[in-house]
Amino acid sequence: MAGSERPAKLTLAAIAREAGVSAPTVSKVVNGREDVAAETRAKVLTALERSGYKSPLQRKNIAWRRPVVEMVLDSLNSAYGVEVLNGVLEHAAASDVEVLLNVTGVQGASPLSPEQRAQRIIDEGRCGMIVVTSAFSSAQLEPFLRRDIPIVVIDPLNPPQADVVSVGASNWAGGKAATAHLLGLGHRRIAFLGGPEAAECNQARLHGYMAALMAEGVPVEEDYILSGTFRPEHGVAGMKALLRLEKRPTAIFAASDSIALGVLAEARRQQIRIPEDMSVVGFDGTYQAEESVPPLTSVSQPLQEMGRAALRFVLRQMRGDTLDSRRVELATHLVVRESTAPCAGEAASAH
Amino acid sequence: MAGSERPAKLTLAAIAREAGVSAPTVSKVVNGREDVAAETRAKVLTALERSGYKSPLQRKNIAWRRPVVEMVLDSLNSAYGVEVLNGVLEHAAASDVEVLLNVTGVQGASPLSPEQRAQRIIDEGRCGMIVVTSAFSSAQLEPFLRRDIPIVVIDPLNPPQADVVSVGASNWAGGKAATAHLLGLGHRRIAFLGGPEAAECNQARLHGYMAALMAEGVPVEEDYILSGTFRPEHGVAGMKALLRLEKRPTAIFAASDSIALGVLAEARRQQIRIPEDMSVVGFDGTYQAEESVPPLTSVSQPLQEMGRAALRFVLRQMRGDTLDSRRVELATHLVVRESTAPCAGEAASAH
DNA sequence: TGGTGCCACCGAAATGTTTCGAAAGAGTCG
């Protein structure tokens, strides 16, 4: 029994001694119980980190069955979500991971609390979660973080919490590029049909839009900025509202392709030609943009790549690798198609 | 410490004492470990039975693990698959089932044999599978049947095997209705842009088409029938081929909305007005048909309902219920939108 | 017959988890 301090057998009790708490407390932290003070939890986590201890359950899950990650999204009715899902699935197939799909926003969905949900993920031996956009608010993520469940949020609605890993796109730059494109075509009255006002990504797009306008010395017109949802109905309603304005805009920057599609549909109904009478730019660059009539100029996000990146992050966290960054932003780029054209009737006022 | 025999606190150790074994042995029996002799196991089980002991894990899983079914489809790039998936997910949410998504036709997909795949389903404790369309051939389903894994095929490519449960739609009736609609508008030169020749559902649609023609005494023209895939490219190529014909058709019945979309796109490029110059009918009735320009007349399949039905069947098999039928066919119905119009230039020849 | 090796089976001890009550704080009321 001489000098037996070193090996310390990587046991719960050893961690407990090191952290200066009792074994049960360490067990609670490892298994995500609630009744541990934040400070104590931190101490224990440090000790755990340092020693690399894994609970027997964790050890089992790593060795045994293929990992299963849960993908949560609002609905499959948006091309956005489907594209991201596609990216996730592709990387999943390549990495020998399985994907469990969970669509909130379905009638009859069981209203599980995040707490229960997180517990279930543990219970069923899953090992990570990818959340798209609005499915969870920051506060609802807390139970997952507490249990150390790898979680990645794609394009979070709320400002990304410090300790949540998130994947997004350069929304600000995209918004700026779209608006600059319209400005370059001579447009000066450019409207912005945005998504939910609170959404982080929407705000970034809006501020990119404003930045581009300001760079050209074009005043930002309150009437031209309409927030709503990312859905086509908002495009329809927004288009109607814009057309009622005394000084109609000559171009519209829609914060999603779906919105833009609504604009296109309403334009058709009102016999407004796109792009001759009005230019339209979308955002997302889903296949919808390619297939619309006319094909939509749009800020393309690398949605599949975002999905892949999200899964990569989950797997990396799962393996315990340290992440070089808790936030990744992939580049957007403007794809010019046929829904934008030089501003026609406004040469005089533009001067 | 007097007479403390009675309450016996319903603990592992108590059972062990009663069965005359050690506590670990009881634990092993309760948790289904292998290394317990059959005889010992029986003794313990008797004691367990009598006392009604439940392991903590069992106690917690009053809400037993939720069943997981695996959904297999080719790709998410078709609205068809996404709609079906939507139906499955909806019913899954309502029935407290989880859905594991598996997309074949992805590069990098691990080339697992059906044999391995079936084994894995057993290993990981899943309990059923839903296969959409072309993902598996009949022969590949054999390992699943052998293992008694509940499996349901949606709109099988091959003639449904006797012992495989399948869900489909009334393709023949739909094909006939679409063609009859065109005939009723005065069209006599009606082309059929079909999917894969071997596909059961495609054949049914084709024969519905032919039946409608024959009912009106309109000869079936070989040149007007072009098989290919269900994808838009086939619509584009088919449209080009049809336009090269000496006697151009005045209407096209496409065996999927995607094909019809390709036709629409090519028509635009060639300055052919739909429906004035040519009528187009699609099949599937996905949202694509509603949103196209012009909105597409299409034979609507109840895709979501099919997904729901498929999951219902899986769950029923899982529970061991007997199925009243191994094949369900849901009704299709024609939805007339704006891509079809009376035949214009052909009044003379039609007479 | 005795040795040898193997292996299924079991339980002591080590390890992890849960229960439950106690201690410490934070309000609340008189």
Add this chain to the structure above:
DNA sequence: CGACTCTTTCGAAACATTTCGGTGGCACCA
């Protein structure tokens, strides 16, 4: 300012599970 209650947090003890080595039966061999 106490007296009381309620809540949070923690760990001792009770409980459960896992590891790991021992035991004995059995086959095979000489």
